[in-house]
Amino acid sequence: xxxxxxxxxxxxxxxxxxxxFDREIGELFAPSIAPVAFRENGFVPRMDVAEGKDDVVxxxxxxxxxxxxxxxxxxxxxxSITGERKEKAKSDGAKQIASERWAGKFSRTLRLPYxxxxxxxxxxxxxxxxxxxxxxxxxAKPREIAVR
Amino acid sequence: MSETNNALVKHNGETPAPFxxxxxxxxxxxxxxxxDGYVLTLDMPGARRGEISVTVAEGTLAVKAPLARxxxxxxxxxxxxxxxxxxxxxxxxxxxxxxxxxxxxxxxxVLTLRLRKSEAVKPKEITIR
Numbered sequence: 261x262x263x264x265x266x267x268x269x270x271x272x273x274x275x276x277x278x279x280x281f282d283r284e285i286g287e288l289f290a291p292s293i294a295p296v297a298f299r300e301n302g303f304v305p306r307m308d309v310a311e312g313k314d315d316v317v318x319x320x321x322x323x324x325x326x327x328x329x330x331x332x333x334x335x336x337x338x339x340s341i342t343g344e345r346k347e348k349a350k351s352d353g354a355k356q357i358a359s360e361r362w363a364g365k366f367s368r369t370l371r372l373p374y375x376x377x378x379x380x381x382x383x384x385x386x387x388x389x390x391x392x393x394x395x396x397x398x399x400a401k402p403r404e405i406a407v408r
Numbered sequence: 409m410s411e412t413n414n415a416l417v418k419h420n421g422e423t424p425a426p427f428x429x430x431x432x433x434x435x436x437x438x439x440x441x442x443x444d445g446y447v448l449t450l451d452m453p454g455a456r457r458g459e460i461s462v463t464v465a466e467g468t469l470a471v472k473a474p475l476a477r478x479x480x481x482x483x484x485x486x487x488x489x490x491x492x493x494x495x496x497x498x499x500x501x502x503x504x505x506x507x508x509x510x511x512x513x514x515x516x517x518v519l520t521l522r523l524r525k526s527e528a529v530k531p532k533e534i535t536i537r
Contacts, residue, residue, distance in 0.1 A: 308490045312483035321453040321490060323517030353443055360436035361451050373486060388453030388517010 302342070302365035309370070314401060316374055316394045322366075323388035330385065332392060334378050341390070342367040374400040431493035433475070435519075443531060445524040446505070452495050453517035460519060462512045469499040469510070471519065504529030 307320040320341060322330065330343040347363035375397040383392045435450040452460070455473035463470045473495045501507070501523070509524035 306489040307487070308485065309487040310483045310485050317483070319490065323451040323453040325516070355441040356438070357441050358437060358439040361438050361449065387456060388451070
């Protein structure tokens, strides 16, 4: 699992890189069951970042989170996804036998590798996956130069 | 009763063989015991309703689902933490679980399974005459 960053270009700084590294180490010992990491300002859900020709797509695991409880903000090239996963009240007389799922506040911030068109950012939440599509700014799009 | 409880939450331990080739993620689960049954809640973001299989065979409750993540798979991956492959988790059911009364519901990445205790092990109140 430590080789997972292979595909990441060298100039793509991620603010929670250290934390992810901790998680990688954790996963060496407890493969897929390792819970979502936790730090002071909340849980850190797992995410993917992919790049298309025209946009950058961020996918984040947010099972059981309502869209009203997700806040996405963009400050220049800093994308922040924060919110809260509210735990349903358990019924009276119920006894908790196992508790492995996370609940509470979550927060992730990443520095985008490209300048994006802030006004055209869109987001959707389906099957517990948040997808944020950030169209690249004109200046960041690949360009073909005709040879005359 | 306590025997039933212990058996219910037991994870079978060994890493199951993936059924579609990819890596396997074990979804985290909560288990609640209520008076007349159990509620199992599993986080399975990215699974799709029609593709989740819940089966009971020889006392083992198996939950499986392939993980397809459209969107994230397109283009060039810059950063990847989310497992691709499939979800699998197994629970050993105690004798006191009604095998025919299991209900499953999937909503926004969370699978909820309701298991009923069989009549024989339900707590009973005895009226003093």
